[in-house]
Amino acid sequence: MNRISHISCLLTALTASGLSTSCANDKSPGVIESVASSSPASAQPPSIADEQPRDYPGLHNVVAYHEDCYSGSVPEGDAGFDTLASLGVKTIISVDGAEPELTPAKARGIRYIHLPIGYNGFDDERKLQLVRATRDAMRVGPVYLHCHHGRHRSAGAAGTICVSLGWATPSKMVERMKVSGTSPNYRGLYACTRRATVIPASAIDAVPPDFPEVSHPAGFVKAMIELDEVNERLKLIEKANWRVPDSHPDLVPAAEAGQMADLFRLLAEGDRAKSRPSGFAAELRNNESLAVALEGMLAGGDKDGKKLSTQFARIAEGCNHCHVKYRD
Numbered sequence: 584m585n586r587i588s589h590i591s592c593l594l595t596a597l598t599a600s601g602l603s604t605s606c607a608n609d610k611s612p613g614v615i616e617s618v619a620s621s622s623p624a625s626a627q628p629p630s631i632a633d634e635q636p637r638d639y640p641g642l643h644n645v646v647a648y649h650e651d652c653y654s655g656s657v658p659e660g661d662a663g664f665d666t667l668a669s670l671g672v673k674t675i676i677s678v679d680g681a682e683p684e685l686t687p688a689k690a691r692g693i694r695y696i697h698l699p700i701g702y703n704g705f706d707d708e709r710k711l712q713l714v715r716a717t718r719d720a721m722r723v724g725p726v727y728l729h730c731h732h733g734r735h736r737s738a739g740a741a742g743t744i745c746v747s748l749g750w751a752t753p754s755k756m757v758e759r760m761k762v763s764g765t766s767p768n769y770r771g772l773y774a775c776t777r778r779a780t781v782i783p784a785s786a787i788d789a790v791p792p793d794f795p796e797v798s799h800p801a802g803f804v805k806a807m808i809e810l811d812e813v814n815e816r817l818k819l820i821e822k823a824n825w826r827v828p829d830s831h832p833d834l835v836p837a838a839e840a841g842q843m844a845d846l847f848r849l850l851a852e853g854d855r856a857k858s859r860p861s862g863f864a865a866e867l868r869n870n871e872s873l874a875v876a877l878e879g880m881l882a883g884g885d886k887d888g889k890k891l892s893t894q895f896a897r898i899a900e901g902c903n904h905c906h907v908k909y910r911d
């Protein structure tokens with residue numbers, strides 16, 4: 584479990600794994616023509632003064648953290664990439680575990696950088712990479728940071744980056760995270776922003792700038808092991824009646840459920856699921872939605888232990904059902 588040793592802004596050394604599984608391979612062919620023919624009208628960019636996130640075609644929950652530095656959802660299909668082009672975005676930085684859709688981005692002259700993070704924060708190394716990637720990319724044009732929904736992880740990344748670059752205070756960026764809708768139960772993400780300090784240019788310059796456009800996901804078995812670890816941590820949380828266990832004050836219930844949901848999503852979109860009968864991916868999808876519901880309950884502050892345990896038990900049934908059918 585100790586994949587990450589030197590954790591700084593992270594509340595825990597236990598979590599923050601599971602960032603790197605498999606993912607969204609939504610192939611979008613035929614993108615090139617649509618680009619050549621349409622030079623999209625420029626969209627109204629989000630403003631740092633917005634008190635609500637903005638929605639655009641194919642792009643949701645968009646919030647400005649600094650002029651030309653935005654956080655939001657994964658771009659959906661051509662519409663999402665067209666919106667990014669019309670906002671003048673030149674670089675997309677994904678902090679989600681899923682593989683980015685490179686083709687529609689490239690067709691619009693947009694560069695992708697893929698630096699996945701967990702639901703519970705990120706270590707210093709990843710922070711420095713995000714900071715350098717953003718600083719350098721901003722010299723070319725506007726930057727769009729995204730995770731899946733653009734509510735928690737990309738918001739935490741954007742807030743931390745802007746503080747680290749000296750563009751805003753932690754409290755201002757915590758306010759922006761609230762505009763993004765980051766749940767207060769994602770303590771590790773808020774802690775990253777709250778504890779961020781301005782990083783000297785020399786330290787940023789020392790970070791190797793060759794960032795990947797895709798960080799390849801870990802294999803199926805590794806993801807299962809991570810799933811098992813998350814599951815064990817959720818069991819501890821359940822034992823503490825769905826609160827932070829005294830024995831593990833660093834555990835964040837909603838973050839664990841979020842990570843579980845993410846692992847199921849990435850597995851469902853991964854190579855193993857593609858090579859199996861469709862029932863296999865359907866099992867993963869089903870478990871994903873069960874975990875998403877559990878995450879929603881925990882992130883929303885639901886304290887009904889019985890209801891939470893019932894939901895958690897459904898996930899355990901899902902694990903067993905699939906193991907009996909496809910593994911054992």
Ligand code: HEC
Pocket residue numbers: 803804807808810811814863864866867870898899901902903905906909910
């Ligand atoms: C879609 C079906 C499916 C679901 C759902 C599923 N698993 Fe698995 N799991 C598998 C398969 C298949 C393997 C065997 C992988 C292999 O050995 O290639 C496996 C292997 C494992 C392993 C052994 C990994 C190792 O060390 O070899 C663990 C632990 C595990 N799963 C835990 C879980 C937990 C916990 C859940 C639910 C939270 C879960 N799985 C949900 C299909 C599933």
